[in-house]
Amino acid sequence: MTLKDIDESKLTPMMQQYAAVKKKYKNHILFYRLGDFYEMFFEDALLVSKELELTLTGRDCGLEERAPMCGVPYHACDVYLKKLIEKGHMVAICEQTKDPSECQGLVPREVIRVVTPGTLIESSMLDESSNNYLCAFYMKAKEASLCLADISTGEVHLFEFSGKDTANSAINELSRFSPSEILINDAVLSNKEISAFIREKIKTSVQLLEDADFDPEHHTDEVLTQFSVNSLDSLGLKADSISAFAVCGLFAYIHDTQKALVGRFSEITRHDADPIMTIGFTARRNLELTETLRNKQKKGSLLWVISNTKTSMGNRMLKSWLEQPLINPAKIIDRLNAVEQLVRDPVALGEIKEVLGGVYDLERLMTRVMYKSASPRDIKSLSLTALKLPDLKKQLSAFDGKLLKDCNRRISTLDAISNLVENALVDEPPANVKDGGVIRDGFNEQLDGLRNIISGGKGIIDDIAEREKEKTGIKTLKIGYNRVFGYYIEVTKSYYDLIPDNYIRKQTLTNCERFITDELKVAENTILGASDKILSLEQEIFTEVRDFIATQLRIVQDTATAVAEVDVLCSYATAAIKNNYTKPEIAIDGIINIKNGRHPVVELMQTDEVFVPNDTYLDLGSNRMSVITGPNMSGKSTYMRQVALITLMAQIGCFVPADYAKISVVDQIFTRIGASDDLTAGQSTFMVEMSEVADIVKHATKDSLVILDEVGRGTSTFDGIAIARSVSEYISTSRSLGCKTLFATHYHELISLEDELTGVKNYSVAVKRQGDNIKFLRKIVPGGADESYGIEVAKLAGLPSKIIGRAKSLLGEMEAEAIKAKAAAAKADADQISFDKISDSIVTDKLRKTNIDEMNDEELRAFVKDLLRYV
Numbered sequence: 001m002t003l004k005d006i007d008e009s010k011l012t013p014m015m016q017q018y019a020a021v022k023k024k025y026k027n028h029i030l031f032y033r034l035g036d037f038y039e040m041f042f043e044d045a046l047l048v049s050k051e052l053e054l055t056l057t058g059r060d061c062g063l064e065e066r067a068p069m070c071g072v073p074y075h076a077c078d079v080y081l082k083k084l085i086e087k088g089h090m091v092a093i094c095e096q097t098k099d100p101s102e103c104q105g106l107v108p109r110e111v112i113r114v115v116t117p118g119t120l121i122e123s124s125m126l127d128e129s130s131n132n133y134l135c136a137f138y139m140k141a142k143e144a145s146l147c148l149a150d151i152s153t154g155e156v157h158l159f160e161f162s163g164k165d166t167a168n169s170a171i172n173e174l175s176r177f178s179p180s181e182i183l184i185n186d187a188v189l190s191n192k193e194i195s196a197f198i199r200e201k202i203k204t205s206v207q208l209l210e211d212a213d214f215d216p217e218h219h220t221d222e223v224l225t226q227f228s229v230n231s232l233d234s235l236g237l238k239a240d241s242i243s244a245f246a247v248c249g250l251f252a253y254i255h256d257t258q259k260a261l262v263g264r265f266s267e268i269t270r271h272d273a274d275p276i277m278t279i280g281f282t283a284r285r286n287l288e289l290t291e292t293l294r295n296k297q298k299k300g301s302l303l304w305v306i307s308n309t310k311t312s313m314g315n316r317m318l319k320s321w322l323e324q325p326l327i328n329p330a331k332i333i334d335r336l337n338a339v340e341q342l343v344r345d346p347v348a349l350g351e352i353k354e355v356l357g358g359v360y361d362l363e364r365l366m367t368r369v370m371y372k373s374a375s376p377r378d379i380k381s382l383s384l385t386a387l388k389l390p391d392l393k394k395q396l397s398a399f400d401g402k403l404l405k406d407c408n409r410r411i412s413t414l415d416a417i418s419n420l421v422e423n424a425l426v427d428e429p430p431a432n433v434k435d436g437g438v439i440r441d442g443f444n445e446q447l448d449g450l451r452n453i454i455s456g457g458k459g460i461i462d463d464i465a466e467r468e469k470e471k472t473g474i475k476t477l478k479i480g481y482n483r484v485f486g487y488y489i490e491v492t493k494s495y496y497d498l499i500p501d502n503y504i505r506k507q508t509l510t511n512c513e514r515f516i517t518d519e520l521k522v523a524e525n526t527i528l529g530a531s532d533k534i535l536s537l538e539q540e541i542f543t544e545v546r547d548f549i550a551t552q553l554r555i556v557q558d559t560a561t562a563v564a565e566v567d568v569l570c571s572y573a574t575a576a577i578k579n580n581y582t583k584p585e586i587a588i589d590g591i592i593n594i595k596n597g598r599h600p601v602v603e604l605m606q607t608d609e610v611f612v613p614n615d616t617y618l619d620l621g622s623n624r625m626s627v628i629t630g631p632n633m634s635g636k637s638t639y640m641r642q643v644a645l646i647t648l649m650a651q652i653g654c655f656v657p658a659d660y661a662k663i664s665v666v667d668q669i670f671t672r673i674g675a676s677d678d679l680t681a682g683q684s685t686f687m688v689e690m691s692e693v694a695d696i697v698k699h700a701t702k703d704s705l706v707i708l709d710e711v712g713r714g715t716s717t718f719d720g721i722a723i724a725r726s727v728s729e730y731i732s733t734s735r736s737l738g739c740k741t742l743f744a745t746h747y748h749e750l751i752s753l754e755d756e757l758t759g760v761k762n763y764s765v766a767v768k769r770q771g772d773n774i775k776f777l778r779k780i781v782p783g784g785a786d787e788s789y790g791i792e793v794a795k796l797a798g799l800p801s802k803i804i805g806r807a808k809s810l811l812g813e814m815e816a817e818a819i820k821a822k823a824a825a826a827k828a829d830a831d832q833i834s835f836d837k838i839s840d841s842i843v844t845d846k847l848r849k850t851n852i853d854e855m856n857d858e859e860l861r862a863f864v865k866d867l868l869r870y871v
């Protein structure tokens, strides 16, 4: 039975209320609060019972048939919500807006929040080490704007693009932030390149909205004031600018879905002013920056190597620094100098890390404060963190470098918060205010008075018990308490005849009877009234404390950011000490010079073979392209990735795995690596390879770093070599490119490029032949490889000896044929030469034997004609 095909007027009033709310949230699952449960009815119940494997029951709804129903307990709803969101659903939460005990008839209900993948705030549903971005993506003609917000931390980013690179730039930002939810307008959907990327490459939930949903005319300041942003003007945005559309689209959506979230966002980071290194989707994946290509795991990624953060905020910032390397040399140097100071003082570093160990997630705690969902323990965590800050500031004050000093300046000790919370809250508050016992004795006089009544109350009850015992002579008389009868006097069977007349019987049990008296009732009212009052007063005080902390949002946010930065710098320093990294020299002359560089991940992952370090020298002149030849499995890919990773590490401000490194800032890193077969997207390996190459030649500049691994491999040998050659020629000679390039190939035919193109240098991976076997030396040496060693590598890989033997004899035959063909060609050339020689000598001979002075015109003409036959 579904809502669509029933007569709503016949429904019970409550079901009519349900139907009315559901109409507004047709595309959502409606969690309808009923007592201690969120119930779902009709089609939602059918769907959810299946998705979450819940029992499907029914409820009388006024019709003959019962309405299908299933439910989840409200206190444990996060688990169910998480599963539904992960399965791609959106959930509207409909709460009772009045206490049912205060209502006559139907309890009013309202949707208080819509839960979508991009608007999560529950820590149980979020990954503490990653940001969770919601993105509004608005396009008009060739212009695009992206506004991204993480509701759980409060950060907002804004981008605007125009011109022919719009789609590409937008795709780069989507790869960088990988938002969990994207709001788009029709123009985005119609852009083939972008919609294919969103559909195929990133895991995200997409909402197609009307253009009007983005239009500032429809929202203007009403939406923006919700977020402490007063107007578009204050953001420096014109109402008709494309960015204004993205900003309004995003905030209007948050406003609609998060009704209670007020003032969480404070500042929008605009990215047009401060460019960063561009790393496309492919390079990000191939270089395994935050997860491995194959298993999508952190272990084995660059992030894993440099990740030694102590706080969740630092963890998230480390990831975002890694995803956005800097290109401003001064900023990179500031970070490197800070890391150097920390590396040089391991004692201070250890102490700072210890303090950071006690720092909680200020950003997400503040979101819960703003959301009014912070628990007493959350508030206590904020205060405990604040108490650590003076110590942190003291440690930092020992450093005089620019960045650490600046961080220290931005960290506030948050005294106002810690003073208030430490005075107001007990040392170990309960998880829920409703449990009571949150506020400390001595903080509020009224509360202390009420508490005295309770503790005095215990004395009153004891007095009554004593007195009654004496008066009645019932030795076993005692006073107990339960929820149903309140306080009662209990008399055991053997004393029944001593029960006085003023005792009012309440309950008879096997061995005893329970009574109340007027005096006991009066005492009970005083005590219970006081404990009710205590609970509501505690709640009131707690709300005041929480609301005060909410007023400190900006200062806590700034502190949180600075603490996170310190944490990342310490994390870099720790990695540098642990793995023996050096401080790179940052340059702008286009030179990358690395001595004994190592691959940061392979050197740690590899246990059976010692990692062999290698040098690199690239510049913008005669060393712009290194052609690296060598057999498969010899270490070409590892070497090239190592150069890219060292460059990237330097530009995020981290020390690098090398004895020495001079790194000239690069604007983009491109990769075309290995067989990243994208069969799921319906593309063959070769197509992927070629479209990656196309992307590189279209977008690389002279300041980029390009890594090409085996271009042209996915097709026939001649095609492959031809493509590989022409791509390298184009990259190394085209005026707009000429960028630093590492090009690995097993086509050793390509070593001739060194002689033909300026800027190309040959390198190879050294291999030692030992009889029939080869040994990889892993050393990159000048000069090209002389052969491919394909069969030897196949043997190393364990191909049966019969196949190896046959391959060898085939190779022998092919080589013999090639030699024969070469000899024939040489002979043909020789013939050509001797024929030329013969003709020359005939002509000379004839000229010598003839006296042209004796010839008349006709004879002369005939003679020349004859000679011309030999020329």
Ligand code: ADP
Residues within 6 Å of the ligand: 602, 606, 609, 610, 611, 612, 613, 630, 631, 632, 633, 634, 635, 636, 637, 638, 639, 778
């Ligand atoms: P290729 O690209 O030439 O096929 P790879 O770069 O994939 O070769 O290297 C093959 C393996 O060799 C790697 O998985 C790694 O274990 C090992 N290797 C590569 N470079 C080194 C090195 N410099 N030192 C030690 N082992 C290395």
